[in-house]
Amino acid sequence: MSRVLRIYEEVAADYDQVGPAFYEANGRELVNLVGLRAGDRVLDAGCGRGACLFPAADLVGPSGEVIGVDLSPAMVALVGAQAQARTPDGGQGLANVQVVVGDAQAPDFPAGSFDVVVSGFVLRLLPDPLAALRAYAELLRPGGRFGATIYAATFGEGWGEVRRVLSSYIPSKGVEVASPLDPASGLAGLLEGAGFGEVLVVDEPFDIWLADPDEWWRYMWASGYRGMMDGIPAADRERAGVAARAAAERLREPDGRLRLPQQVRYATATR
Numbered sequence: 593m594s595r596v597l598r599i600y601e602e603v604a605a606d607y608d609q610v611g612p613a614f615y616e617a618n619g620r621e622l623v624n625l626v627g628l629r630a631g632d633r634v635l636d637a638g639c640g641r642g643a644c645l646f647p648a649a650d651l652v653g654p655s656g657e658v659i660g661v662d663l664s665p666a667m668v669a670l671v672g673a674q675a676q677a678r679t680p681d682g683g684q685g686l687a688n689v690q691v692v693v694g695d696a697q698a699p700d701f702p703a704g705s706f707d708v709v710v711s712g713f714v715l716r717l718l719p720d721p722l723a724a725l726r727a728y729a730e731l732l733r734p735g736g737r738f739g740a741t742i743y744a745a746t747f748g749e750g751w752g753e754v755r756r757v758l759s760s761y762i763p764s765k766g767v768e769v770a771s772p773l774d775p776a777s778g779l780a781g782l783l784e785g786a787g788f789g790e791v792l793v794v795d796e797p798f799d800i801w802l803a804d805p806d807e808w809w810r811y812m813w814a815s816g817y818r819g820m821m822d823g824i825p826a827a828d829r830e831r832a833g834v835a836a837r838a839a840a841e842r843l844r845e846p847d848g849r850l851r852l853p854q855q856v857r858y859a860t861a862t863r
């Protein structure tokens with residue numbers, strides 16, 4: 593099992609369930625930006641717990657269809673159950689949603705079979721983001737739309753000491769491989785390289801507000817930060833939690849809460 597798959601299998605049950613539902617808010621924003629229409633056929637590449645999938649299903653309506661693909665069977669099982677539990681107009685489950693286990697690096701669908709492809713916080717997890725973007729361009733009909741989010745920055749101002757404390761508990765940092773998505777212009781360049789036009793990239797600040805250091809600690813395990821947290825050896829997790837929460841304690845705002853500033857990069861493009 594790959595490291596990415598193991599992490600998302602582990603985090604699936606708690607994913608986006610702690611704190612302010614950061615992914616759900618950004619997924620809704622992304623599908624609004626990409627511009628979905630009633631009747632559209634949409635691929636959500638790396639759908640997770642449905643942050644983009646459900647708002648997309650609302651927008652395309654009963655005449656449209658949204659297919660979610662995720663590498664993690666646990667994510668797919670949970671998001672499938674969520675889709676079944678939704679009962680629009682008194683019906684049973686969302687009839688316009690399908691979720692399948694599959695690889696967002698090279699989704700296996702016929703060329704030109706989608707009006708829109710969206711991908712929320714997945715491109716950085718793929719071995720070759722440019723090849724994936726080329727594959728998405730291929731899956732879109734001419735004039736079809738693409739939209740993605742990636743983290744532009746995590747652990748914003750003020751959080752350096754907390755990050756330092758956490759790092760001190762992570763013995764093996766692995767080999768840091770520079771991503772073509774790292775430079776500010778990286779995502780736009782890859783989209784153009786993949787043949788997309790009308791490329792628009794915007795960075796938006798998003799403050800994650802957490803009730804206190806305990807909720808912050810739980811958030812770190814229930815979000816995309818899980819990949820970093822898993823690097824803390826099991827035997828050290830309790831001590832790391834005590835030390836990191838003590839460092840986070842100093843960051844409380846006057847009302848006692850913690851503000852974890854993120855920068856989200858939104859990209860939209862046309863095939």
Ligand SMILES: C[S@@+](CC[C@H](N)C(=O)[O-])C[C@H]1O[C@@H](n2cnc3c(N)ncnc32)[C@H](O)[C@@H]1O
Nearest residue numbers: 600615638639640643662663664695696712713
């Ligand atoms: C940070 S989560 C984002 C989930 C969702 N798109 C959202 O915005 O909340 C990343 C998701 O991508 C999935 N993933 C990672 N690599 C993948 C791949 N190669 N193919 C399909 N899904 C992948 C993970 O299992 C996880 O559900």
